[in-house]
Amino acid sequence: MAFVVAQEVPTSSSMAVPHGPAGVGKARRRMREQLFRSGVPESVVDDAVLILSELLSNACRHGRPLGHGDAGDGDVRAAWRVDEAGRLTVEVTDGGGPTRPVPATPSVTARGGRGLNIISALAQEWGVRDSATGEVTVWVIVTEGHRREDFAARVAGPSFDFADAFDDLD
Secondary structure, eight states: OOOOOOOOOOSEEEEEEESSGGGHHHHHHHHHHHHHHTTOOHHHHHHHHHHHHHHHHHHHHHSOOTTOSSSSSOEEEEEEEEOTTOOEEEEEEESOOSSOOOOOOOOTTOSSOOHHHHHHHHOSEEEEEEOTTSOEEEEEEEOTTOSOTTHHHHHHOSOOOHHHHTGGGO
């Protein structure tokens, strides 16, 4: 007779992440491990880990740490949970910043500005929640099979056909 020991796996998690790049890898590893143990499909886990990276990067670049007036030492909060329907919600909360999170339209050569476009392409939906204390939470819902078909076009921006550029040279 074999006994099966059920391991209690949390369906939600929250952690403080240092305001800066130092904690992003730790948060990604923790999320990946917990979601896999919870039975979340691999494609959803992969998308969620990328989304968490983008949200944490944006919080550190554009937001202040929680409980502090200026950027620098301090934390932001990362959280995720799986609801009864299997939908995964990922949230990152920071101390607010000078601008509200909105997707950008970067040039083809820009080094950044695509994060929220990536999130828009991977998520079922996303949004921003403000608190009375000035905290800003960006939340994202990720579900299996919801990745947008036009993912590459949404992230890369408008295409450019080099052949068309040389048509007038003949």
